[in-house]
Amino acid sequence: MTTATHHEPAAIGxxxxxxxxxxxxxxxxxxxxxxMWIFLATEVLLFxxxxxxxxxxxxxxxxxxxxxIHHNAKLLGSLNTGVLLVSSIFVxxxxxxxxxxxxxxxxxxxxxxxxxxxxxxxxxxxxxSRHFAEGIFPGGVGSFFQxxxxxxxxxxxxxxxxxxxxxxxxxxxxxxxxxFLLAGIVRGxxxxxxxxxLDIGAIYWHLVDVIWIFLxxxxxxx
Amino acid sequence: MTTLAPTVPSPRDALxxxxxxxxxxxxxxxxxxxxxxxxxxxxxxxxVSIVVFFALGGVFALAIRLExxxxxxxxxxxxxxxxxxxxxxxxxxxxxLIPSIPxxxxxxxxxxxxxxxxxxxxxxxLASWYxxxxxxxxxxxxxxxxxxxxxxxxxxxxxxxSNTAVPTALFGVFIIGFSTIITGVxxxxxxxxxxxxxxxxxxMPLLVWALYGTSIIQVLATPVLGMVLLLVMxxxxxxxxxxNPATGGDPxxxxxxxxxxxxxxxxxxxxxxxxxxxxVVTTFSRKNPFSYKAIAYSSLGIAFVGFLTxxxxxxxxxxxxxxxxxxxxxxxxxxxxxxxxxxxxxxxLKGGAVSLKTPLLYVFAFLFLFVFGGMTGVAVAATSLDVHxxxxxxxxAHFHFIMVGGALTGFLAALHYWFPKMTGKMYSExxxxxxxxxxxxxxxxxxxxxxxxxxxxxxxxxxxxxxxxQVLHLVSTSGSWILAAGLIIAAIVLLYALKWxxxxxxxxxxxxxxxxxxxxxxxxxxxxxxxxxDVGTYDYTQPLLGKYDDPRPLPPxxxxxx
Numbered sequence: 106m107t108t109a110t111h112h113e114p115a116a117i118g119x120x121x122x123x124x125x126x127x128x129x130x131x132x133x134x135x136x137x138x139x140x141m142w143i144f145l146a147t148e149v150l151l152f153x154x155x156x157x158x159x160x161x162x163x164x165x166x167x168x169x170x171x172x173x174i175h176h177n178a179k180l181l182g183s184l185n186t187g188v189l190l191v192s193s194i195f196v197x198x199x200x201x202x203x204x205x206x207x208x209x210x211x212x213x214x215x216x217x218x219x220x221x222x223x224x225x226x227x228x229x230x231x232x233x234s235r236h237f238a239e240g241i242f243p244g245g246v247g248s249f250f251q252x253x254x255x256x257x258x259x260x261x262x263x264x265x266x267x268x269x270x271x272x273x274x275x276x277x278x279x280x281x282x283x284x285f286l287l288a289g290i291v292r293g294x295x296x297x298x299x300x301x302x303l304d305i306g307a308i309y310w311h312l313v314d315v316i317w318i319f320l321x322x323x324x325x326x327x
Numbered sequence: 328m329t330t331l332a333p334t335v336p337s338p339r340d341a342l343x344x345x346x347x348x349x350x351x352x353x354x355x356x357x358x359x360x361x362x363x364x365x366x367x368x369x370x371x372x373x374x375v376s377i378v379v380f381f382a383l384g385g386v387f388a389l390a391i392r393l394e395x396x397x398x399x400x401x402x403x404x405x406x407x408x409x410x411x412x413x414x415x416x417x418x419x420x421x422x423x424l425i426p427s428i429p430x431x432x433x434x435x436x437x438x439x440x441x442x443x444x445x446x447x448x449x450x451x452x453l454a455s456w457y458x459x460x461x462x463x464x465x466x467x468x469x470x471x472x473x474x475x476x477x478x479x480x481x482x483x484x485x486x487x488x489s490n491t492a493v494p495t496a497l498f499g500v501f502i503i504g505f506s507t508i509i510t511g512v513x514x515x516x517x518x519x520x521x522x523x524x525x526x527x528x529x530x531m532p533l534l535v536w537a538l539y540g541t542s543i544i545q546v547l548a549t550p551v552l553g554m555v556l557l558l559v560m561x562x563x564x565x566x567x568x569x570x571n572p573a574t575g576g577d578p579x580x581x582x583x584x585x586x587x588x589x590x591x592x593x594x595x596x597x598x599x600x601x602x603x604x605x606x607v608v609t610t611f612s613r614k615n616p617f618s619y620k621a622i623a624y625s626s627l628g629i630a631f632v633g634f635l636t637x638x639x640x641x642x643x644x645x646x647x648x649x650x651x652x653x654x655x656x657x658x659x660x661x662x663x664x665x666x667x668x669x670x671x672x673x674x675x676l677k678g679g680a681v682s683l684k685t686p687l688l689y690v691f692a693f694l695f696l697f698v699f700g701g702m703t704g705v706a707v708a709a710t711s712l713d714v715h716x717x718x719x720x721x722x723x724a725h726f727h728f729i730m731v732g733g734a735l736t737g738f739l740a741a742l743h744y745w746f747p748k749m750t751g752k753m754y755s756e757x758x759x760x761x762x763x764x765x766x767x768x769x770x771x772x773x774x775x776x777x778x779x780x781x782x783x784x785x786x787x788x789x790x791x792x793x794x795x796x797q798v799l800h801l802v803s804t805s806g807s808w809i810l811a812a813g814l815i816i817a818a819i820v821l822l823y824a825l826k827w828x829x830x831x832x833x834x835x836x837x838x839x840x841x842x843x844x845x846x847x848x849x850x851x852x853x854x855x856x857x858x859x860x861d862v863g864t865y866d867y868t869q870p871l872l873g874k875y876d877d878p879r880p881l882p883p884x885x886x887x888x889x
Contacts, residue, residue, distance in 0.1 A: 124449075125444070126443065126444040126445040126449065126521075126852070127521075132520060132521075135520055136447040136448075136516050136517075136519075136520040136521070139515075139516050139519055139520060140447060140448060140512055140513075140516045143512045143515055143516065143546055144508075144512055146546055146547060147508050147512075147546050147547070147549070147550045148550070150547050150548070150550040150551055151550035151551070151553060151554050152554075153550075153551065154550065154551040154553075154554035154555055154584050155554055157583075157584065158558075158580060158584070161577070161580055162577075162580075165575075165577070166575065243561075243565075243567055244561075244565060244566060244567030244568060244569070245567075245568065245574050255575075256574060256575025257575055259568065259569075259574045259575065259576075260569065260574075260575060260576065263567055263569050267558070267561075
């Protein structure tokens with residue numbers, strides 16, 4: 106098994122464990138990264154369908170959409186953008202640290218990323234509860250829609266809850282993935298030798314961030 | 328000319344057959360099957376489950392046909408009829424056709440064809456089967472609870488307020504989508520990263536190209552369906568009314584997103600069949616394919632253009648003339664790629680040493696029926712004709728020619744072609760040919776009259792019909808029983824062979840394709856030792872080595888062929 110380590114000069118003395126059906130760890134890492142990128146393509150198409158719906162309804166109901174965007178919690182939404190961007194920096198730094206063999210630093214950076222993920226969800230729930238208090242519920246239910254009767258309002262807010270909700274589910278899954286990887290780092294099972302596994306989690310986290318970068322102008326700015 | 332590598336006798340080859348464990352007998356407990364990560368066993372798990380679902384969908388189909396024996400209610404009431412045709416569609420599309428060839432035969436042979444030990448993500452592969460089963464069971468629970476009466480297309484606004492089990496069924500289909508995506512990701516990554524070193528893209532068997540094209544569609548189209556079905560689920564379950572015109576929602580938007588998936592889904596069903604045809608045609612004519620590259624690239628061409636044709640389902644849903652024209656012409660492009668394949672397969676047969684075995688008979692059925700379905704497809708892509716035929720039996724006949732005449736005959740060809748590889752046993756050739764002939768004849772008798780019915784104005788999904796249509800309906804219903812008889816005979820022949828079929832060697836068809844260069848059934852990691860791919864997958868000009876060689880003599884040299 107020692108021959109499997111010749112690509113990683115730093116790994117001398119370690120066993121580079123790879124799954125039985127791969128020739129070596131390098132091939133396994135390549136396959137895992139490619140698999141994650143292709144999976145991200147499906148995520149983009151999943152949200153792509155929702156973006157297509159948003160675009161269509163915005164063309165049909167420009168006034169209702171403009172009013173609703175103006176009504177939305179711009180400050181909280183923008184704050185969340187900052188939170189996710191900083192979290193992405195942390196997770197990228199964690200990958201870099203782990204590759205360099207600094208597992209302890211990597212563990213702290215992943216923890217910080219997760220903490221910011223929780224912060225995002227916290228801010229999101231404040232935002233949701235504000236909207237609930239204003240009488241805005243998905244499906245055009247609530248007092249808000251008694252005051253704003255035109256068509257387009259239910260569509261905007263249904264898309265708002267649907268798309269940001271789906272995104273929040275992705276943030277939650279991302280936190281779960283990072284927690285799993287963090288456990289690996291802490292227990293010494295995830296090190297610079299097989300750091301591609303953290304790469305994969307980080308790529309996923311970046312996607313969650315990127316999707317938010319598109320949701321933010323749609324629902325809060327413009 | 329490729330040089331022949333010397334045969335190195337391996338100590339394992341010297342062992343008597345019983346001492347070499349195959350993937351089937353290496354472990355035999357139920358637990359070893361349910362927790363397997365072996366791609367071959369997962370293929371078998373898929374095979375068993377989808378054949379059960381296929382039988383179920385077939386029973387619904389027979390019930391529909393029986394109902395149409397008379398112009399008035401025959402067997403059931405109108406609501407039961409609505410449930411029957413919806414369940415027939417949902418079960419056949421999502422529980423059978425979508426997973427059929429990729430999940431069963433793709434799983435079984437793709438890694439062997441690449442010289443790999445397994446797919447890239449074996450555990451995910453097993454998870455995909457469990458997800459598929461979970462989704463399928465949810466769909467079937469909706470069947471038992473109250474059925475679904477919307478048609479398999481789930482069009483709102485009706486699906487938004489139908490009192491039947493729409494949300495449950497949609498949830499099941501949504502879940503099945505994940506298994507499709509996992510299979511697609513697995514195949515793409517496996518093809519990219521798991522090829523035996525030295526095996527270049529243009530040396531891969533054509534089935535791999537077809538599965539690669541299919542996987543791209545699976546990965547890119549399925550999530551859009553997931554999103555839109557989720558919204559209809561919430562519309563129906565929670566009354567969101569997102570596609571409800573009463574609150575400003577637009578049901579036509581649903582149609583756009585639905586067909587963005589569901590039209591490419593047709594190519595998820597047909598492309599793998601085309602891959603099977605390429606394999607079977609070359610093996611049974613003992614020749615290289617006429618233009619390998621044209622067949623390989625046209626698979627990708629269909630996968631690409633398939634994404635740009637969805638609007639042809641909506642010519643009458645309110646679409647500008649320009650859009651309709653563009654979608655119509657793009658749809659016709661698919662016929663060009665398909666025709667490239669059909670011409671190449673036909674030309675492959677010319678001058679080959681053709682032996683008419685059961686898989687090849689199914690492929691002949693495929694060629695005839697697929698051309699028929701494809702040509703009528705070009706016809707319905709023309710807007711002026713589509714307005715006349717839209718929502719009639721003409722369209723029903725057209726897509727059954729593609730999905731049954733194409734995809735199902737491809738599946739049956741694959742089942743008979745790889746049966747000896749999967750089981751190490753051979754079925755009765757004569758009865759196999761008989762069942763294939765019955766399937767073809769029954770299919771044609773069932774669906775050809777439906778073209779005439781549709782052209783005469785018989786709308787699809789109608790419970791009753793005017794008496795002048797009864798003769799054609801009678802022919803169609805009789806045909807459905809011939810088709811059923813053919814399928815039942817095929818099932819009996821294969822089940823009999825499973826137990827009492829005579830054992831076969833590694834390469835009973837004398838194919839050059841890579842999966843025949845290992846034992847039948849293959850060992851757990853596919854090859855006992857490093858596989859020898861020196862002779863190309865379609866190179867019939869020179870012998871293979873040792874026991875994997877052909878039992879039959881080589882074909883005559885090209886100049887001997889008139």
